[in-house]
Amino acid sequence: MSPPPPPHFLVLTYPLQGHIAPAFRLARRLLAVAPDVLVTFSTTESAHGRLFAAKPEGGPNGGDGGRLEFLPFSDGTECGYAGGGGVEEFNAYMASFHAAGPRSVGDIVDALAARGRPVSRVVYTLMLPWAADVARGRGVPSALYWIQPAVVFAVYHHYFHGYAGVIAEHHRRGDPSLAVELPGLAPLAVRDLPTFLTESTDPAHYFHAVFLTFRDLFDTLDKETCKATILVNSCQELEVGALAAVGPHDVLPIGPVLPTGEEASILKPDDAKYMEWLDTKPASSVVYVSFGSLATMAREQLDELLHGLEESGRPYLLVVRKDNKAMLAGAEAEMGERLKNGIAVEWCDQARVLSHAAVGCFVTHCGWNSVAESVASGVPMVGVPKVSEQSMNARLIEHEWRVGVRAEVDSGGVLRAAELRRCVEEVMGDGTDAAEVRRKAEEWKLVVAEAMRNGGSSYCSLVAFVDGARSST
Structure with a gap:
């Protein structure tokens, strides 16, 4: 009887530096906590090209003794979104991203399985709500990697579960110091709330497509038949209160995940x-x-x-x-x-x-x-x-x-x-x-x-996540 395949994590991220960096750091961290783990790191083709512009053909793959692989997915464009355009241009990019991304990522999952490297867990960052649907359609568990603090997740959760009107009314009054009370959280001033839940709810706002993506993300979490798994890039000690207010999810604080060796960056540092x-x-x-x-x-x-x-x-x-x-x-x-x-x-x-x-x-x-x-x-x-x-x-x-x-x-x-x-x-x-x-x-x-050392709270949470993936392979 052949041994079960090793845990294999497909880590997916939106093509912004602020998303790529924590996703790549998590990929490295997953490799570090268990010697048999495999990771495939994936962002859009345009961002992938910028990340590895100086690498020879095939250079980015085969890292960590073949345990780390880089495979880009398509966002339906040739050059991605350069920024600087108007609302219509950004909306068009987001529509393309949400249409082409699922098809391309589905092809990646299928191709990996066909060559004997099946994905045991899909891990995706904030702007890819469709990644969970792709995984579910192929019988693969998924986990959201929340690359912001737990308290922000709690605010979004409450907004999309009965408190949208409360927040909208407080914002409408125009007093940024006005206190908003949400379950399990200390009172928050309106100006403390994420702008995507105040300014960007207006369909004419530049980032309205981002607001809609967050709405879809929390709809996706609600569709999970079991508790949704949320990896939070924070630690238990930093956010004791907030972690108790994040809703009916399996929340694992596994951070702050910091650089270990070479970073993945689409922006290149000046000389040292x-x-x-x-x-x-x-x-x-x-x-x-x-x-x-x-x-x-x-x-x-x-x-x-x-x-x-x-x-x-x-x-x-x-x-x-x-x-x-x-x-x-x-x-x-x-x-x-x-x-x-x-x-x-x-x-x-x-x-x-x-x-x-x-x-x-x-x-x-x-x-x-x-x-x-x-x-x-x-x-x-x-x-x-x-x-x-x-x-x-x-x-x-x-x-x-x-x-x-x-x-x-x-x-x-x-x-x-x-x-x-x-x-x-x-x-x-x-x-x-x-x-x-x-x-x-x-x-x-x-x-x-x-928290991050071997045996610390975040380390143990990540090990538990890897062990869970191992038991499902």
Whole structure:
């Protein structure tokens, strides 16, 4: 009698850097917790081409002794969605993604089975609700990989299970400080809620297609005959209360999943000279500023950032993406002249930067990957949230974990120089409040490290997930 096949996870992700990074890290983590696990990592053809542009033909496959394979799926387009278009263009892309994706992923599952590498569990990120249907149609269990904190999952769950009207009414009143009460959660201000549940519910809104995708996602979870399995990129210790309010699902906190070796990135870091520059700076002296892989920066905002950073008198590392520079109309040369105390890069290895001893503060858009990396590195934060769940993450930073502050922007959404200086001083200054923020940051760093180590809470949750897949093969 032949032995059962090893557990094989097909990890599927939407083609954005903020989705690709945690999905790839989970793929690596799955390989690390069990020596017999196989993983196939899949994103769209256009993103796959950017991830492996420098690899020789066939180069990305065969990693980890053949245990890790990369197979792209089709989104029905040749080049993917470049961004910058209007609502109709984005809606057309999302329609193509949701139509072509299921067919292509179904073909991948069938092809893997035909060559003796059957998939035992499909794992998919937020924007692929159809992945569960593809898996179910082939008799394969699936799991949602929730790449945001558990509290955000709980808010979405309640919205789509009876609280849409409550949230809509609170938002309609126009007071961002108005408190919303949801089962099992502390009262939340309207401004803390994910923007996809407030602004994007309007059919004319640019991200309305994203709202509809989240609606379909929670419909998909409700269709599971058994409890839906949710892997959350957070740990039990960070979100004790929220994990009790996530609804009737089998929720496994398995994070924060951090880089282990080579990263998967569609944005390529500058050369490592910025690391050499950090080596020359005193411990905890540098302000690191990055607003992620998507947010655009207007010229006015860049001017305010440079003004505030220079006036702070502290060394700084500022990320201004190449695609954003193209929008700044001649600002690059002028920016170079204004960089007295700091340096600017187009992209960097953020995990390495945050783990460097010289970094003392992270001015961030509060994307969950950035927040998780900062907490894991013990670096205090200044939050400047914009869209999606970023305001909720800023609330966690300031009120739940007390590892930073949220900066206030003006009516045009611009972070002014004076406010930046004030916030940086609140986490890096000599006062008792700043010292307490730094103390809490170090404390949570140890908590996260304990959760992720062998035998820690997140490690054990992931092992249990792998064991469950093994028993079903």
